[in-house]
Amino acid sequence: MVDFPATAGSREFDRSEVSDGVTVTVVGIDGDALPPAASAVVERAEVVVGDRERLARHAPDGALAVGLDPLPPALDEVERAAGAGQPVAVLVAGDPGLDVVLRALRARGLRPAVVPTVSTVRRLLARLGRPADDVVVVSAHGRDATRALNVCRARPSVAVLTAPGAGPAEIGAGLVGWRRTLVVVEDLGGERERVVSVDPEEAARRTWSDPGVLLCLADPDALAPLAWHAGGEPTPPAGGWALPEDAFAHRDGMVTPAEVRAVALARLAPRPGELVWDVGAGSGAVAVECARMGAAVIAVERDPVQCVRVVANAGTHQVDVRVVEDEAPRGFAGLPRPDAVFVGGGGPEVVAACADLGADRVVVALSAFDRLGSTRDVLRAAGYQVAGCQISVSRMAELSGDPTGATTGLTATNPVFLIWGAGRNDQRGTP
Known part of the structure; x- marks a missing residue:
């Protein structure tokens, strides 16, 4: 096995000059033909690994x-052959750098050489005339399928590396209820090339x-906002989190206070690849904050006027929140399983239904002390480790009666009880 330096001597390093000493080489294949640099590697290989089609076409x-x-x-076979000093060629479609096989080989302690080619993502973007910095690239291989799907639910432009059992049909089924367009390419660059735009249901x-x-794509005609890295803004978002209440449209102060949101977000742990529900969402401040951190979000709210506010607040902050206008828990039917749930409104029945969803984390905000015990018991019965706190905040404010405005005092907000459950060992559910 050989680790290659970036340069050799004082000139450009040519990997092909020492390819004879490499035990394992991963070869990217663009279309039907082997790239010229790969032909010699494959011809000398004693073991060739790939899918059925590429083995039939290229294995010597x-x-x-x-x-x-x-x-x-x-x-296992690659590792055995490498240990025996047999040359191995691993054939993958498109850019090996985006293929799960390269990472898997390195996890086995192998350090393969790579013969690259243009990735299918870049080729598809070129085919559609879209810039490469427009998309987040995710893989639907293995256990990452649900996380990849949640990125599609959250981000406006996502390229998905599909896999058996996680192809366009499965991705489409998981996006029903989200306004998305799927651009699917079959046999890209081949004689049967077909590019189709469909909605998730189709x-x-x-x-x-x-x-x-x-x-x-959330909007096939629009590009994601230009950012310093491909796919969007960093997480946590610029400007931080726990935004002030006036950053959201709300009714008569009916919005989760910033300090309560700060603690709730710490316990919800929203991040890319996860799905958060905001139940009894009100104006949607928690939902929007979770979406700003990259999570996919569903807001369940029975009041149609508040649902309009959630949509407006999501638009103001340029995030995507799916709104379900219905009573909880009736509105839960048919929704994908969440990773975390925030309960901002609803009685014991709602909390019990949320505890039964199988989420990894459940956070409940309470204004009434007499509901603490029952909420704790429901979460414990569902298998959670339970903790909580009371959040009482006094904010700086100018005192009335001082014409100069130079005197500062404190104004108390209403206390809120947060109780949360974490530590469930449920297996991740289906997308």
Whole structure:
């Protein structure tokens, strides 16, 4: 096994000059033909690993052909062959740097050489005339499928590296209820190339060939805001979190106070790849804050006027929040399982229904002390480790009666009780 330096001597380093000494080489294939730099690598390989189609097309006579699916046995064979000093070529579609196989090989302690090619993501973006910095790239392989789906629910432009069982139909089914367009490419660069734009419902109904990549777009005609890195703004967001109440449209002070939101966000832990529900969302301040941190968010609210406020607040802060106008828990039917739930409104029945959802974290805000015990008991019965606190805040304010405005005092806000459950060991559910 060989680790390659960035340069050799005082000139540009050419990886092909020492390819004879490399045990494992990962070869990216763009379309049907091998790139010129890869032909010699594949021809000398004694073990060739890839999917059925690429093995049939490129594995040389006499080489041991190993299928990539399932992956662990294929990695075992690569590791065995590398240990025996046999040259191994691993064939992947598109850019190896975006393929799960390269990471898996390095996790086994192997340091393969790489023969790169243009990624299918870049080729699809070029085909559609979209800039490369417009998208977040996620993988739907393995256990990452649900997280990839949640990024599609949260972000306006996402490129998804699909996988068996997590293709356009499955991604489409998971996006029903979100306003999205899926751009699906089949046989990109081949004789049967087809690029189709469909809504999630149509994608879920169709039978697809095995595309390597699709785009999930909130607005096919718009680009994501220009940022310093591909796909959007950093997390946590610029300007921080626990924004002041006047950053949200709300009714008569009916908005979760900033200090309460700060603690609630710490316990909810919203982040890219996760789904948060805001139940009894009111004006949606918690929902919007979670979305600003990159999470996918569903706000459940029975008041149609408040639902309009949630949509308006999400638009003001340029985030995507799906709003379900219905009573809780009736409105929960058919929604994807959350990773975290904030309960800002509703009685014991609502808290019990939220505790039964299987979320990793549940945070409940209470204004009435007499509900603390029952809420704690419900969360404990559902298998959570329970903790909580009272948040009493006195804010700086100018005292009345001072014509100069130079005297500062404190104004108390109403205390709020936060109780949260964490530590459930449920397996992640289906997307």
